Amino acid sequence: MLHNTTFGDHTVLWKIVHGAHQIRIESLIDHDGTTAAYRMRSDGSIVDIRNGDPGVVLFGEGNDRPDLPQVREWFPRLFGLWNAVRAQYWDAVSPLDHPRYIGPCDSMPEGGNGGCNAGRMDELPYAVRHSV
Template sequence: MDEIYRTEYDGLQAIWRLNHRHEIAIMFVHKLSDSTSIVAFAPDDYPDLVQARERLPKLAKLWDAVRHDFWTEVIPAHRRSPPPEASR
């Protein structure tokens, strides 16, 4: 569970991991161009994705990208349902 994930959107990068309950834990966000920190959270206060959206609503598109990466990269393909077209 200690694998670190990186999601990029619109010049920003979110660094996150999965916590012990398999939930997203946002560690920090920085600008890709110069590594300027946008926000950094203490290890005992990593927000989940819902909390991150509440605390930093202006980063909604980045949070959407994190959610997308979680569902497409982190959750194994065999656990996802096939698209409806595949059952025809």
């Protein structure tokens, strides 16, 4: 089952690997991003995705997807998004009668972003870029 988490201008698609109790990341979208779409392999190398939507990052190849700690290392400025994913993971595997996480963006007054847009994907992580 795929899960969808949005925090600020970013959305991540992820799944729970049962048995391993791990979070595997499928994709990341920066809704205001201008960076060309690309696929990030498990070794950190990057392959351009021709005609892909700007701001889209796909992860892994085949059935191989990075886990949350790996993606957190590649995109450390998106810590709020990764914390929200982790909280939603715990809500899925051990639900409470209320959500575990309410991000700072959820309580921001109209027009204020309180830094919720921090961590642009325009600043790519260090990686080798490949074209296909």
